[in-house]
Amino acid sequence: MLIGELAQKTNLSRHTIRFYEKLGLIQVPAKSRRKNNYKEYPEETLNRITAIKEITAKGFTLKEARGIITLVNNGTLDAERGRKYLSKKLNLVQKQIDDLTRTKNNLLMMIEQCGTEACEVAQILHGKKIEAETA
Numbered sequence: 001m002l003i004g005e006l007a008q009k010t011n012l013s014r015h016t017i018r019f020y021e022k023l024g025l026i027q028v029p030a031k032s033r034r035k036n037n038y039k040e041y042p043e044e045t046l047n048r049i050t051a052i053k054e055i056t057a058k059g060f061t062l063k064e065a066r067g068i069i070t071l072v073n074n075g076t077l078d079a080e081r082g083r084k085y086l087s088k089k090l091n092l093v094q095k096q097i098d099d100l101t102r103t104k105n106n107l108l109m110m111i112e113q114c115g116t117e118a119c120e121v122a123q124i125l126h127g128k129k130i131e132a133e134t135a
Helices: 003-010 014-023 043-057 062-074 079-113 120-125 128-134
Strands: none
Touching (some): 003 043, 014 062, 043 062, 079 120
C-alpha cells in the first residue's frame, strides 16, 4: 500500500509515517519501491504501526516502543524481563508524579501568597526579588 492508504488506515499523517521511518520504527525494503520510486508499504507495516500506537497509548515514548518491539522481535522479552522493564517505567512515572506534585504545591503556596507583600510573582514582576539577588 502507498503512504496515503497507510496514513488513512492508521489515522496518522504522512509526515508522522515518514518520521517513524526516520526513527527506524518502520522500514520499507528497497525492493518494495515501484517503478515510479513510490514506496510500497507491506501489510506488516500496518501491524507494526498499530503496535506502536498501542504501546505509546500506554505511556511509553517512541524510543521505548522501538526497544520493546526489538525485544519482542528478537524473542528476548520474557515475563521476567517484561516485569523489570515495566517496573523501571513505573518508577520513572512515579518520579514524574512526585516532581509534578512538588510543582503543584509550590504553585498553590504562591497563589495563597498573592494579594500580600509576600507574593513571589509580584516581587519578580516588579524586580524586587531580582534586584535583591543581583546586589
